[in-house]
Amino acid sequence: MPLTANVKSDYITTLLNGTIVSLKNIVPINHTIGKPQLSQKSLQIQFGVLIGITGDVKGKLVLSAEKPLFGAIGEAMFGMPLQDEMLVSFSGELGNMLAGGLSTIIVEKGITTDITAPTIMDGNTMLSGYERSLVLPVTFESIGELKLYLLLD
Amino acid sequence: MARVLITDDAAFMRMQLKDIVTKLGHEVVGEAENGLIAIEQAKELQPDLITMDITMPEMNGVDATREIRKALPAAKIIMCSAMGQQSMVVDAIQAGANDFIVKPFNMDRIKESLSKVLS
Numbered sequence: 001m002p003l004t005a006n007v008k009s010d011y012i013t014t015l016l017n018g019t020i021v022s023l024k025n026i027v028p029i030n031h032t033i034g035k036p037q038l039s040q041k042s043l044q045i046q047f048g049v050l051i052g053i054t055g056d057v058k059g060k061l062v063l064s065a066e067k068p069l070f071g072a073i074g075e076a077m078f079g080m081p082l083q084d085e086m087l088v089s090f091s092g093e094l095g096n097m098l099a100g101g102l103s104t105i106i107v108e109k110g111i112t113t114d115i116t117a118p119t120i121m122d123g124n125t126m127l128s129g130y131e132r133s134l135v136l137p138v139t140f141e142s143i144g145e146l147k148l149y150l151l152l153d
Numbered sequence: 154m155a156r157v158l159i160t161d162d163a164a165f166m167r168m169q170l171k172d173i174v175t176k177l178g179h180e181v182v183g184e185a186e187n188g189l190i191a192i193e194q195a196k197e198l199q200p201d202l203i204t205m206d207i208t209m210p211e212m213n214g215v216d217a218t219r220e221i222r223k224a225l226p227a228a229k230i231i232m233c234s235a236m237g238q239q240s241m242v243v244d245a246i247q248a249g250a251n252d253f254i255v256k257p258f259n260m261d262r263i264k265e266s267l268s269k270v271l272s
Binding site for chain 2: 026074077078082085086089090092093096097099100101103104107112114115116117118
């Protein structure tokens with residue numbers, strides 16, 4: 001049965017709140033979250049991670065930031081500077097932890113989902129082909145900005 | 154001291170787990186990046202303990218745990234996943250896992266789990 005507009009809107013609120021809580025649980029750096037914005041445009045990424053979401057909600061969670069920001073988060077979480085292959089691998093794992101955390105949180109609200117292994121985007125990448133996207137800008141104190149996108153199919 | 158096989162698709166996570174498990178006085182005898190490789194390595198290396206991620210390409214950790222359990226009934230298996238919902242934990246335990254750690258983890262949590270399953 002197709003979802004009604006009200007149910008969709010409830011799902012979106014639950015997904016957004018779940019993403020914010022998951023981020024707070026996982027990343028031990030003070031941050032502020034900007035206003036979520038809805039968009040239907042294609043998405044341009046220089047470096048980021050994509051995790052597929054399946055189940056009651058279908059879509060993708062995308063994290064996009066400059067590589068040093070992922071490195072700073074890794075250092076804050078695991079106490080070691082990360083470079084090259086390990087930095088890329090950590091970035092994928094950060095996406096996995098965020099999406100896994102989100103999935104764990106929203107099941108309490110009755111939304112059952114599973115996630116895919118992360119896909120890394122390194123270099124100019126254009127994403128399109130989803131119904132709509134929500135972007136959540138996250139500013140980490142004295143480090144920089146991470147953009148979290150929820151792409152809904 | 155236990156002989157440990159580490160399974161995770163992320164090289165970074167394997168490095169972290171290897172570091173922690175080694176610091177806790179155990180020997181890491183192998184690393185696997187998906188469930189299929191974990192089954193092969195488990196049969197070949199006969200580890201005492203296996204850490205198992207769930208979301209991995211090729212074969213997920215729950216299916217791999219089910220297969221490994223048939224071949225190595227005495228091996229201890231600790232799931233180590235970002236997915237912490239109850240249904241996932243129940244699936245893993247039913248497949249034969251001895252404990253479940255939700256990522257991100259720290260050394261204390263790994264130590265606690267290893268002590269529990271190896272005692």
